[in-house]
Amino acid sequence: MSVPYTGPKVCLWTLDHPNPAALETYVANGGYAALKKILAEKVPAEKIIEEVKLSALRGRGGAGFPTGLKWSFMPRNYDGDKYVVCNTDEGEPGTFKDRDIVEFNPHQLIEGMIIAGYTLGARAGYNYIHGEIFELYQSWEKALEEARAAGYLGKNICGSGWDFDLHAHHGYGAYVCGEETALLESLEGKKGQPRFKPPFPASYGLYGKPTTINNTETLASIPWIMRHGGQAFLDLGKPNNGGTKIFSISGHVNKPGNYEIPLGTPFGDLLEMAGGVRNGHKLKAVIPGGSSAPVLPADVMMACTLDFDSIAKAGSMLGSGAVIVMDETTCMVKALERLSYFYYEESCGQCTPCREGTGWMYRVIKRIEHGEGRPEDLDLLMNVGTNIAGRTICALGDAAVGPVQSFIKHFRKEFEYHIEHKKCLVGS
Amino acid sequence: MTLSAESLAQIDKEIAKYPADQKQSAVMAALRIAQVEKGWLAPETIEFVAAYLGMPAIAVYEVATFYNMYELEPCGRHKITVCTNLPCQLQGADKVADYLKQKLGIDFGETTPDGRFTLREGECFGTCGSGPLCLHNNHKMHTHLSPEVVDKLLDELK
Ligand SMILES: Cc1cc2nc3c(=O)[nH]c(=O)nc-3n(C[C@H](O)[C@H](O)[C@H](O)COP(=O)(O)O)c2cc1C
Ligand code: SF4
Numbered sequence: 276m277s278v279p280y281t282g283p284k285v286c287l288w289t290l291d292h293p294n295p296a297a298l299e300t301y302v303a304n305g306g307y308a309a310l311k312k313i314l315a316e317k318v319p320a321e322k323i324i325e326e327v328k329l330s331a332l333r334g335r336g337g338a339g340f341p342t343g344l345k346w347s348f349m350p351r352n353y354d355g356d357k358y359v360v361c362n363t364d365e366g367e368p369g370t371f372k373d374r375d376i377v378e379f380n381p382h383q384l385i386e387g388m389i390i391a392g393y394t395l396g397a398r399a400g401y402n403y404i405h406g407e408i409f410e411l412y413q414s415w416e417k418a419l420e421e422a423r424a425a426g427y428l429g430k431n432i433c434g435s436g437w438d439f440d441l442h443a444h445h446g447y448g449a450y451v452c453g454e455e456t457a458l459l460e461s462l463e464g465k466k467g468q469p470r471f472k473p474p475f476p477a478s479y480g481l482y483g484k485p486t487t488i489n490n491t492e493t494l495a496s497i498p499w500i501m502r503h504g505g506q507a508f509l510d511l512g513k514p515n516n517g518g519t520k521i522f523s524i525s526g527h528v529n530k531p532g533n534y535e536i537p538l539g540t541p542f543g544d545l546l547e548m549a550g551g552v553r554n555g556h557k558l559k560a561v562i563p564g565g566s567s568a569p570v571l572p573a574d575v576m577m578a579c580t581l582d583f584d585s586i587a588k589a590g591s592m593l594g595s596g597a598v599i600v601m602d603e604t605t606c607m608v609k610a611l612e613r614l615s616y617f618y619y620e621e622s623c624g625q626c627t628p629c630r631e632g633t634g635w636m637y638r639v640i641k642r643i644e645h646g647e648g649r650p651e652d653l654d655l656l657m658n659v660g661t662n663i664a665g666r667t668i669c670a671l672g673d674a675a676v677g678p679v680q681s682f683i684k685h686f687r688k689e690f691e692y693h694i695e696h697k698k699c700l701v702g703s
Numbered sequence: 704m705t706l707s708a709e710s711l712a713q714i715d716k717e718i719a720k721y722p723a724d725q726k727q728s729a730v731m732a733a734l735r736i737a738q739v740e741k742g743w744l745a746p747e748t749i750e751f752v753a754a755y756l757g758m759p760a761i762a763v764y765e766v767a768t769f770y771n772m773y774e775l776e777p778c779g780r781h782k783i784t785v786c787t788n789l790p791c792q793l794q795g796a797d798k799v800a801d802y803l804k805q806k807l808g809i810d811f812g813e814t815t816p817d818g819r820f821t822l823r824e825g826e827c828f829g830t831c832g833s834g835p836l837c838l839h840n841n842h843k844m845h846t847h848l849s850p851e852v853v854d855k856l857l858d859e860l861k
């Protein structure tokens with residue numbers, strides 16, 4: 276691949292235009308054409324789902340679950356209300372891609388949600404927007420107004436006789452609401468505490484009705500797939516990993532930001548696009564998929580390509596595509612202390628292992644960082660982690676454990692040095 | 704206790720987004736709107752929202768205490784929330800936070816004696832590429848913070 280990537284982009288292409296968010300920009304470049312065609316030709320839902328399956332689009336929210344397969348779980352012959360919900364809660368530290376889709380290409384997300392609503396037989400859709408980005412909540416509501424005025428939303432869409440509407444729902448500061456069932460509880464006006472699964476949202480979702488929840492980037496990819504075909508989307512990436520993907524790169528790089536590149540791009544290329552490691556420092560470690568993804572040492576990361584399969588093979592996960600870069604001046608104990616505080620702070624408190632365990636891990640890491648660590652602390656941390664993972668209602672418990680176990684696995688010496696010498700090995 | 708006609712109109716707009724029998728879905732928005740008007744959520748404000756939406760007050764309290772952008776105690780005219788999570792920390796958030804604390808003479812969670820500023824520590828705002836950053840009164844984000852940018856911002860907030 277040439278650096279920087281200059282091929283087609285699925286989501287952030289509007290940034291090459293003067294008014295990226297404008298309805299006219301979107302329509303002038305083929306926007307809403309896929310929706311109109313689907314409605315005019317009454318394309319059967321099965322055909323749309325087949326196309327999405329062919330595209331190998333995998334969920335961009337973290338788990339990488341195949342979207343076509345998820346859509347096929349929605350009950351076809353249910354004649355009550357159904358819903359489609361978009362997850363723009365984006366609170367996973369390191370992730371800041373969905374905000375750019377909402378800010379710079381809102382109509383593609385709207386078209387994607389409408390096509391999803393048509394395919395899944397939904398009566399309405401909601402977009403749950405992260406609390407701290409209120410300005411984007413407002414701008415997305417404006418885009419909805421524009422779409423409504425242009426006849427893409429509301430009654431009798433594009434003269435098809437089909438009704439569908441979309442609304443925005445604004446979060447107010449709770450990371451756990453990114454978890455899909457917590458998000459549904461929050462949409463219902465409750466505390467955002469995750470539900471036991473099963474039942475899954477496809478059978479018991481919003482207000483107890485069948486519901487499909489997808490990430491913003493996932494839904495925004497749908498119009499592109501319907502316009503250019505599933506095969507073309509698949510060909511952008513690599514087998515089993517269709518499409519381009521937005522990588523949010525942050526931390527110790529010269530140009531933090533979003534870069535939309537094909538899945539399967541070597542990590543080194545992304546690092547180069549982001550201007551390389553800042554101040555000419557050496558790369559030390561990378562968290563490749565948002566704070567919940569296990570950390571990888573520099574050499575392992577440099578050998579990875581950026582796709583779900585390659586990063587899973589290296590022992591971490593692509594997650595949301597949030598790449599957190601740390602250079603040689605980073606104290607891994609301090610970095611882990613901050614992450615473990617985050618999970619402790621954000622645990623919803625429903626499950627004892629998560630509620631108690633996250634606090635316990637944080638306190639132990641904190642005392643190691645502050646020169647009060649004990650020789651047995653590392654084993655203790657691993658042990659607490661083992662007692663949380665897999666024993667909780669939602670994946671936040673596992674997410675809290677991943678960083679702790681991987682930081683200790685790859686940087687054990689640094690932790691031991693802290694405990695033994697009561698000070699930091701790197702001195703930052 | 705009541706809210707202004709303008710706030711009530713905004714709440715009604717939120718209620719209309721949800722099915723007629725699901726007014727409760729608008730509770731988060733109603734609390735946000737009430738907080739913008741009143742500055743914080745006093746018990747009587749929470750009870751007003753509960754009555755307005757036909758919810759038990761306890762259910763509204765549960766929501767108000769769960770989400771961390773609601774203020775359950777009086778707070779400064781200008782609430783500054785700094786994200787200190789790892790990506791922002793790597794980009795210098797700690798230094799910005801220390802600068803703010805020193806300049807305002809308060810720690811996270813405190814309010815200046817003149818009631819002008821409250822300082823809070825926040826978790827990831829989903830905008831890490833532009834850090835260090837802060838939120839002003841929950842709704843306005845300021846990015847790429849440095850001591851100079853902070854000086855300018857604080858001067859503007861009377
Ligand atoms: C603690 C936690 C936080 C999550 N946060 C988000 C988030 O901010 N955005 C998101 O899209 N998915 C998030 N997820 C994943 C969602 O539960 C869900 O899998 C996803 O929205 C499905 O969309 P997708 O299939 O399109 O990826 C989170 C999961 C957990 C356990
Ligand atoms: S794992 Fe943690 S966040 Fe998830 S439901 Fe249990 S207590 Fe809540």
Ligand code: FES
Pocket residue numbers: 368369370786787788789790791792826827828829830831832834
């Ligand atoms: S870590 Fe600060 S905005 Fe994400």
